[in-house]
Amino acid sequence: MGECADRQRLDRWIWHARVVRTRANAAELIRSGHVRLDGARVTTPSRMVRTGQVLTISLDSATRLLRIVGFAERRGDATSTSVLFEEITEN
Incomplete structure (x- = not known):
């Protein structure tokens, strides 16, 4: 069975x-702490995103x-x- 259409693993x-x-x-x-999700640092590659x-x-x-x-x-x-x-550009 595939992943849900409304979410996916962050690393993928x-x-x-x-x-x-x-x-x-x-x-x-991700493990190195270079990724933030909605402003919070994420270090788990399997974290699901929407x-x-x-x-x-x-x-x-x-x-x-x-x-x-x-x-x-x-x-x-x-x-x-x-x-x-x-892509969000900061002004």
Whole structure:
């Protein structure tokens, strides 16, 4: 049985959204404390996320603010990620 359509594991979502190259990289990013969910630090890769939640992801090159708007069963190409999140820009 697949995952519910309204939620998904955090590490899987980050990988599907192509924030990092591998799911293992996504899990390590989370365990290292570089991911916040609605402002609270998350260190558990299996944490479930839902649409509408906001991720703050600190990467080497930049910090990204992403609002979750959808989920994917598989990792698609770069253009398919537009249905997974909205990039939030700070003014």
